[in-house]
Amino acid sequence: MGLRERKKAQTHAALSWAAVRLAVERGYDKVKVEDIAEAAGVSPRTFNNYFSSKAEAIAFRHLDRCLRIAEALRERPEGPLWDAVTHSVLRQFEPDEEAVAHPPATDAAQWTAGVRVMVEEPALRGEMLRAGAVTEAEIAVAVAERIGGDAERDLYPHLVASAVMGAVNTVIAHHLRTGPSVPVNDLLTDALARIGAGLSTP
Amino acid sequence: MGLRERKKAQTHAALSWAAVRLAVERGYDKVKVEDIAEAAGVSPRTFNNYFSSKAEAIAFRHLDRCLRIAEALRERPEGPLWDAVTHSVLRQFEPDEEAVAHPPATDAAQWTAGVRVMVEEPALRGEMLRAGAVTEAEIAVAVAERIGGDAERDLYPHLVASAVMGAVNTVIAHHLRTGPSVPVNDLLTDALARIGAGLSTP
């Protein structure tokens, strides 16, 4: 990868992390695109060369994490489908090197509180759901590859993908509602097992 | 219901139907809020008293249809859960009296083509997914009521709701992709049966 692409990736990341941090700290609509651009060290105009909206910049962190599920699924083409799915999902909920490096500067409680408020923002919810939908399409393709189907014509891969993302989203929401009394991993494992029970390969 | 509320409901419907019709005919970003307001016979300012964004006005038709699923589910508290779910979903895909009355003026093929283009619009996708999420919450409450659980604390109702909406969304997407070669009802019945198999009451 040349210097050019590396710089681009850096700016991309810097912008999205800055967007998340500021929105969590101050609240979504008290952050101007100008602020995000400044925090990332680029001009306001450049912001929109990287993201087509403020919400997209924030949701990009979510998209990035979700897409790794599909990626992990591709890298694990052996074994039963639902084992691979469960493993691929769980892996994305381990502590992340990049995550701990980027958005510190607040204690955990205050941070989660800020996140809870932020994800209520309608524009943001829509954008995050869209990220989930993009991921779903990727997972569907990965599943189709694995079982030798066609993501264009068959319903089954999309059904699986939808079930997976549904379980993930539901568990995340449940976790944000009820707090960390039950480990996320256990919830995910349980949810995926239930959902997967009805979706054995046709 | 007083005159006041009836007029409000009328304006609400007029605005959303006009928004859909214009967006399908001309394309999302060639429709200005001003146009929608004019088509519904109100001032541009009034539009935003009813909807907080252009996308929301269009997606409202989708939201309305989806919410009827939860409503139907409540009205059918007897029998096995998944029978009731399947029945409630299928009912919303019958021809609709209001639907045939409002957006005519084009042949079916051209209309679906327009819809296909429209739903690609990112802002709109997000808003429609958000409508699905709102519905999901409603369904979760309905399911919790039915099985005597608590939508606030239990995961299961949300898991069911997510699975239902996932199946519905997936089937709709599949139908838009592949055309009307297979009846939607059959796809829905099949998808719900598969999904439901893993989610019998815990």
Place this chain on the structure above:
DNA sequence: CTAAAACTTGCGGGCCCCGCAGATTTGCGG
């Protein structure tokens, strides 16, 4: 009939997002 409550509308303003064109930086052979 009258007063309060609810709704509509125009105005003003802030912000977002994008097209365009000129300056700047990077990649690549010579």
Place this chain on the structure above:
DNA sequence: CCGCAAATCTGCGGGGCCCGCAAGTTTTAG
């Protein structure tokens, strides 16, 4: 090391969206 072509950054300008506010108008209730 040089200089050119391509990619990128930036400022400017503008269209459009959305909302608060303060009349003006309609509906409701007593």
